[in-house]
Structures are given as C-alpha cells and as structure tokens.
Amino acid sequence: MSEQALHDPIKNLTKAERVDLVFNTLNAHYPETPIPLDHKGPYTLLVAVLLSAQCTDARVNLITPLLWQLADNPFDMQHVPVADIQAVIRPCGLSPRKSKAISELSKILVAKYNGEVPQSFEALEALPGVGHKTASVVMAQAFGVPAFPVDTHIHRLAQRWGLTTGKNVEQTEKDLKRLYPAEFWNKLHLQFIFYGREFCTARGCDGTVCPLCKACYPKRKKPKITRK
Template identity: 70%
Template sequence: MRKQERADWILQRLTELYPAPPIPLDHRDPYTLLVAVLLSAQCTDKMVNTVTPALWELADNPLDMSQRKEEEILSVIRRLGLAPRKSKAIKGLSQILVDEHQGQVPADMEQLERLPGVGHKTASVVMAQAFGAPAFPVDTHIHRLAQRWGLTNGKNVKQTEADLKALFPAETWNLLHLQIIYYGREFCSARGCDGTRCEICRTLYPSRKKPFVANKP
C-alpha cells in the first residue's frame, strides 16, 4: 500500500471499530476539560479521573479556583505526576482567565497556548473537544502509532501532526484523534504490539517480521 492508501484504510477501519468514541477525561465544560487535559501530562486519563471529582468540589470554575491557594490544589492532585508544577499552572491560568477573559476559556489556539502549563497539544485537545474546531492533537502514543503504520517518519510530534493533517480530511481529525487513542490502548499499545501483532499493523505490513522500533519524539 502507498501512504494515502494506508491512511484511507485506517480511517475506514477505525470508524468501524469506534464510530462515536467518548472523551476519556471526565469534565463538565471547557474549563474543567482544560484543567483535566493539563493534569493528564505524564499521567493516565484513568488516574486523572480519580482526582478530578475532589478538585471540582474544591473549585470548578476560574473565579473560585483563582481564590484557592496552590497548597489546597496540590493537596488534591498530589498523587499525579508533576503535581507541584500543575497546581501552580492551574492557579495561574485560572487567574488569567478571570483577569483577561471574563472567566471564560478562549476558543483561540494562540490565546490558549499563552496560558501557564498549556502547550500545543493541550490547546489542540481543548479546541477539538470543547469547541469542535478542527485540530489533531498528537501525544507520544499517536506519534508512535503513526510511525508503526507508515504515516510519518516520526522525527517529532510537530511533524507527525502535520503529516497526519495532510493525509486525513479536516472533518475527521477530532474523532480520529480519539479513535487512534482507543485503538492504541486496546490493540496496539507499547507493550501489547511491536508493529507485527495487531490487526492494523498486520494488514498494513503483512511481511514485517521484526519488531518496529519507533523514533521517540
């Protein structure tokens, strides 16, 4: 298969497997989604979902969160990786939302990326999942699978994002991001598949015998 043929087949198969994939992070609105995505850095969504109910009890909007002390936020999220840095970022971005955005999460990529602790991937998730804007968030898992499936040469996540956007129609990006995540977790995880075991890897590369070693981002 050529690269575009691989992409077309992947899109068809993932749509069959996951026609309506849910957002894996529990949230109530754009603000709680933004905070949850920030918390998910170097941490599983499942773990994030165990701490956010208590965090929303502490504060579930920018005004209330901005009035909490960093130590209060930290006490709730302490079991997550990078908790001190994340608590500082949550406090800081909440204050900025109150001071500069009338307490609302801006539906603008550039303004989101200016918030403390919010990188391009986090901003992309919020734009896609909270506001429905076409975006293709690429984390390390999508980066790895895109390489396994021959969709990119995978030098970095920025290049992987550009390559995926060039291969798939914009109207598919928001769902496809989630579909790849769910497929990766279920069938093509780092340990569960080495590029030779799952259905997609075997279909795309039936003659691949040796484990595929992906480039790290």
C-alpha cells in the same frame, strides 16, 4: 484498497492503501468517540487535560471530582491555595508544576477573559502549563474546532502504520493533517487513542502484532522502532 492487495497476504500496502485502511478500520471499531476525560465545560476540560500529562485518563477522572469540590470555575479556583490544589492532584504526578499552573491560569482567565476559556490556539498556548497538544484538545473537544492533537502514543501508532516518518510529534501532526480531511481530525484523534489502548499498546505491540500493523505490513518481521 486494491484487489491485488486484498488477495496477496504477503504484500505490504501502499501508503494510500494504508491511509484508507486505518481510516476504515478505526471507523468500524469506534463509530462513537466519547471524550475520555470527564468534565463540565471548557474550564474543567482544560484543567483535566493539563492534569493528564504523564498520567492516565482513568486516574484523572478519579481525581477531578475531588478537585471540583475545592473549585470548578476560575473565579473560585484563583482563591484556592496552591498547596491545597497540590494535595488533591498529587496522584496525577508533576503536582508542584500542575498545581501552580492551575492557580495561575485561573487568575489569568478571570483578569483577562472574564472567566471564560479563550477560543484560540494562541491564547490558550499563552496560559501557564498549556502547550500545543493541550490547546488542541481543548479547541477540538470544547469548541469543535478542527485539530489533531498528537502525543507520543499517536506518534508511535502513525509510525507503525507508515503514515509518517516524522522524528517528533510536531511533524507527525503535520503529516496526519495532510493525509486526512480536517472534518475528520477531531474524531480520528480519539479513534487513534482508543485503538492504541485496546490493540496497539507500547508494550503489547511492536509493529508486528496488532491487526492493523499486520494488515499494513504483513512482510514486516522486525519490530518497528519509533523515531523520537
């Protein structure tokens, strides 16, 4: 960050300064980035991430132990009736669709991959109920492959901090990958999530409240409206 920016509290930062400030702030706040979803391996992580769509990680972590009592591997899960899966995961929302996807992807993993979760974006995204964001989380957190999963929350933060002007999560993902080296993507993805939950929530900050928003744009007076 430039000396002028440090000593001029009413000066909005340049984009390069914002990129550095976000990186340094997130590293200072969250030097460790534990995976939020409890899991035993790639398969249980895949199912947990699928369940987390439109559901909190905390609730998923309450439900998955009950699901693992039915089955915690694709060989057993493929034989569990969809209705039984749905009865357990109902609190996570979208249970008809999610339970069917869990059953179908388990059968595919057994038939096509010998029960293993494939280690490629293309193969993962071809599974029922698995989109690009879910595949990116699995690739990053299960296999350590550089990825920057972007959901609506990260999309909102990136806009508030002036890191993207993208109208959708796809463009925001591309922008963030251009701004930060691949070696930091997996950790930054989680750091964004942790900071958003603690300081820059959807309702608790409008782009003018949290420390990072105020530091990036001290002259911003009106709420930052997220472009979707």
